Amino acid sequence: MVTRNKKPKRVKRKTRKIIDPIKKKIKRIEKIFKLYPDIFPRGYYRYFEISMREKIKKKEIIFKNGVVLTWKIYKKNPSSYKKFKLQKGDLKINQLVNKNEGNGKAKKIFIDFLKKHTNKNIILDVKKDNKRAINFYKKNGFKKVGNTKFGDYAGIVMKKKSTRVQKGG
Secondary structure, rough: OOOOOOOOOOOOOOOOOOOHHHHHHHHHHHHHHEEEEOOOOOOOOOHHHHHHEEEHHHEEEEEEOOOOEEEEHHHHHOOOOOHHHOOOOOOEEEEEEEOOOOOOOHHHHHHHHHOOOOOOEEEEEEOOOHHHHHHHHHHHEEEEEEEEEOEEEEEEEEEEEEOOOOOOO
């Protein structure tokens, strides 16, 4: 009797996708931004993931209860906002977005953020036609200090002065 050499069966290995938890978080954040196409148009997302990764790395983001708040702390006197007398350590709010508009969660997070940064000047840009946001910022102590542009869109610059104690005099 002749026996054949049987080839051993190939065992298929299950390959797992490595899930990047930061990428997953960024996708959830992006979904919230996409709820507002008038404010964040399609081209806005070109470098979105890179930008958010940087914010997460520098701990310049709050993502809680469907609210996203991002900012930048200036490491030197910012030349782009020179006329607004910002200093090293002051900050610029980049985005404040709420998944469920009008539920009060963004307000709570924003007020807590402002309390932590009372000793800093805070500046932000907002589209001129975003009346809801402008009124929100005014209610929280911001004043219009200038004009700006977002590509083809007109915008305004708003500032909240610090409550830091001036030395001398």
